[in-house]
Amino acid sequence: MDAKPEILLAGANDTRLWGLTSAERVGRIAAAQGLTMAVGSDVRLPALIVNLAYAFDPAWLKYVAARPNHVVTRGGVPVLAHVTDSAAGEALFAMMAEDQPLGSAGSLILVPQEDAGGIVNDELRKRDTPFIERLIPSSVPALERASYFGAYKGVTDILTKYLWPEWALVLTRLAARWRITPNQVTALGALLCVVATILFYYGHYWPGLAAGLGFMVLDTVDGKLARCTITSSWWGNIFDHGIDLIHPPFWWYAWGVGLAAYGRPLDPRTFWICMGVIVAGYVVQRLIEGAFIVRFGIHIHVWRRFDSWFRLITARRNPNMIILFASLLVGRPDLGLIAVAIWTLASLLVHIVQLFHALIVQAQGRPVKSWLG
Missing domain, CATH: 1.20.120.1760 (CDP-alcohol phosphotransferase transmembrane (TM) domain)
Incomplete structure (x- = not known):
């Protein structure tokens, strides 16, 4: 059985969604899905790197955790990445920490959120495209609405x-x-x-x-x-x-x-x-x-x-x-x-x-x- 990726947080964000900071929210999502959080900033493989500048539907974490070498982007910026190569992981961690768009994907498989199509959610009995948006104070009402209807x-x-x-x-x-x-x-x-x-x-x-x-x-x-x-x-x-x-x-x-x-x-x-x-x-x-x-x-x-x-x-x-x-x-x-x-x-x-x-x-x-x- 393939090892579950360890979640590594990139960047920092104190903006709260439903009363939770981005890091707190990711931690709760990870715990609910049986994933562990990394200690420190070292990229230990396999790793699931999360860009804290963005808020996303929990379905995306589950989606990426099951797909090694996939990167989900929003507007060209990497938001979630499941990496099995240390060089790729370090490069993506640096891009996310600096909130930079992804240049070359190399051997990674890109999944632009805008073009991803629907994801089936068996628990909620629907197929849709889960949200990913930049988490800033002005976006909180829209993000809360998106997460609620999600x-x-x-x-x-x-x-x-x-x-x-x-x-x-x-x-x-x-x-x-x-x-x-x-x-x-x-x-x-x-x-x-x-x-x-x-x-x-x-x-x-x-x-x-x-x-x-x-x-x-x-x-x-x-x-x-x-x-x-x-x-x-x-x-x-x-x-x-x-x-x-x-x-x-x-x-x-x-x-x-x-x-x-x-x-x-x-x-x-x-x-x-x-x-x-x-x-x-x-x-x-x-x-x-x-x-x-x-x-x-x-x-x-x-x-x-x-x-x-x-x-x-x-x-x-x-x-x-x-x-x-x-x-x-x-x-x-x-x-x-x-x-x-x-x-x-x-x-x-x-x-x-x-x-x-x-x-x-x-x-x-x-x-x-x-x-x-």
Whole structure:
């Protein structure tokens, strides 16, 4: 197995991005990717030299670390270089320290950021060109925006993708400025989640929706804050995703019970049919998604363009909340719950078709791979 490169920092930069200096940010990115930082300024091979005059998406460090003898440039200036030759390493270190453009590449492979094309990010389910920009005080707002949207999932639900990205950006900036941690944001969101459940249970749907909206926005903020400040953790991931996974059935049950207090109760038979369809449909959909990852190594939502489009509206929490919100606008939250049950069943059927279609494609000897690749 090839040795991992040791990271060597070139230059100096005290400008802060998300409250971190360039060196602090690179250190956190390196630690998250299992890379070590060099001690001193000696170029020990293999080395991954980083120009501190620039800020870049973490995806670039992972990209270069896996590609010996590659140099990523911005405007002709070397920003990241994975070197295995001491002479090349010393020359590149000097260029970066003096912030000089690269002259001759020699045997190195140049990757201009402007011409790199897309890089697939499996975790965020998207393909794009990650940012690299000079880090100076005047560029901080634009860089924070670029890093925030760089941390956004490309394939997600319609509300997360289109309704509150700008709201969540403001809250993410405030949280970073006030030194609020991602886990603290998750904890506040969890409290709002419980409050929404209680309000639904007693038929107080409008304040319940307000609390639920707050929770859903914070559910975006905690992840973006963790990625932008490079503070993701095992516990934070379990805490956040555990709440996301468990709470939806409780919301739908509380909504159904609250119909009596609201004055639109469902008869017991209809109520339990709806609950059975919604809960069973939700659980089976998640099991299918997990089985798809185990079998094919990709998320079901990134296989084909249709699958990514369907993720916008599939019967998960946020699209279901749109249905319930619309039903409340016309004063019929009872019909909203029935509609959620119908949509859950329809979405489950789509998932079943997706899984069996993929199995057929694989049986025919054709690859099941993401259209983003």
